Amino acid sequence: MIDNVKELLKAHEGLKHEVYLDSENSSTVPDEVIQAMIPYYNLRAFGNPTLTHKPGWEAYETIMESTQKIADFVGCRTLEEINFTPGETEADNLALMGTTLSKGAKGGKIIISEVEPLGVLNVAEMLQKRGFMLTKIPVDAEGFINLEKLKEAVDKETVLVSLSTVNHEIGTIQPIREAVKVVKEGNPETIFHTDASDAYGRVPFNVQDLGVDLASLSSYKILGPRGMGALYVKEHVNVERILEGQVGTQRLWPGVENTPLIVGFAKASELAFTDFEENVAHMRKLRDKLIDGITVVIKDVLLNGPAGSRRAPDNVNLSFLRCEGEALTIELSLKGVYVSSGSACSRRLLQPSHVLVAIGRKFDQAHGSILMKVTRIHTEEDINYALKVIPTAVQRIRGITGSTGVE
């Protein structure tokens, strides 16, 4: 296996341009962020923040200062509202399990949408198997949740509603404030969780404005280090730990705090929020350049998700008809353009992306989908190179398809 990978990598040798557009699945960490983290490995604050010595107190100070930054960016009332976790998946798991199980696992109803990330969807389905009722709210062709259906679904049994602020695959910016209103009117006791990993640092997101109880954040999705995320928990909202062990400064996540990653997450947040408007305008410009540049040149392309201001500024998701997605990702990789696909072939099972199926894409449309995300550090040159490479790649893969499957 490893030898095969070495050969695959060798096939990429000599690339003059490389453009990484897959920050949905992992991201590069800018040098400024790495430099900010390095001292915390061996120069200072490497102690355990709960212990009574200088490196420990330094760690405590560092973690609290980093927490303060993130708390300010999302509009927290207190520092305790930010709970670091090892990532978005863990934050989602904590949100869903930590609230439902805190009610004594007596059951009740959980409401999510059909387009939630797997950290929410799979956990909700697991809880369903343990006796909770699960309702999935449908979405329209652009991925927007149906507020009427949400209103109908909320009842006195509803313990938790979990709806992402921005869809991770197709960039739909959901009407979360309205959704919170609908839920709280239906049942003021219901806890409202939002996975805000794709909103944080890219669309205005303030927990008090929106009225959410819980919100998941991800570090790598704003070019911070992987292995770090956070769950915002509104004061007085009851969430219980889902892991047990030595609890330190993080009430909801036991274990030794990862101070350098927390510093990196805070630094990446700072970089995203300094000149926020400029960063967003830059991403939006590159996003539209990419979408327009592709759809003008290539025929039979569908934009998945909404266009314009209702779409996240970083998200590009296109379906190339008669062009299998996994084959296209490999073809593009060999040319130095790195993207991911919602194709079944790039996943283990036959089902393509559940998000694309939920917005009504036919399976063959979903199989030809490519997801790309632009970041504040991408340049016009990066997009120009992608635009140079993509049409040729699509043409070649379509050439292999030929008349197969054409009815």
Add this chain to the structure above:
Amino acid sequence: MKVSRSPLPYNPKILELFRNPKNLGKMEDATISAVAGNPVCGDMITFYLKIDEKDVIEKASFESYGCAANIATSSIVTEMIKGLKLEDAWKIQYKSVAESVGGLPTIKFHCGILAVGALKRAIRKYYEKKGTCPSWLQKEPSFEEKQALEEEELARALSKRMKTEEKNNAGPLQNP
């Protein structure tokens, strides 16, 4: 519906066939063609065979809507069967196809099976059209034909289930 991903370390042979597939494209003067798979699965192969009067495969070509493994296995099958008598081509099994491409990741076995399934369908179709059935041609579907059929049925069931779910979601929500 759990969706998981696993690493796909394709070997150099598959990569080479993906980059430079042999015998690619529709054959205008084909004696017979056959399809296996379904676009719903994201896996579909069309085989074209030119067969002479002595039941020897003069040439073969393919088109593939599928992943790199799908393209590579289809390509290798067209090379393996060129010049073979249909009787000998029928003996090809997906295992030897997988070996010929230097091994397939486990989750891509079905690509090799599908390629051989398309070949065997083409051979069967040829004799059906001809109105004869040589003694070596088993009446029962071969392993690969069965697997191809199963995958296609799964795809149909899956799209049907999706549609039903859509309908259920569109209806009024009821609390159990």
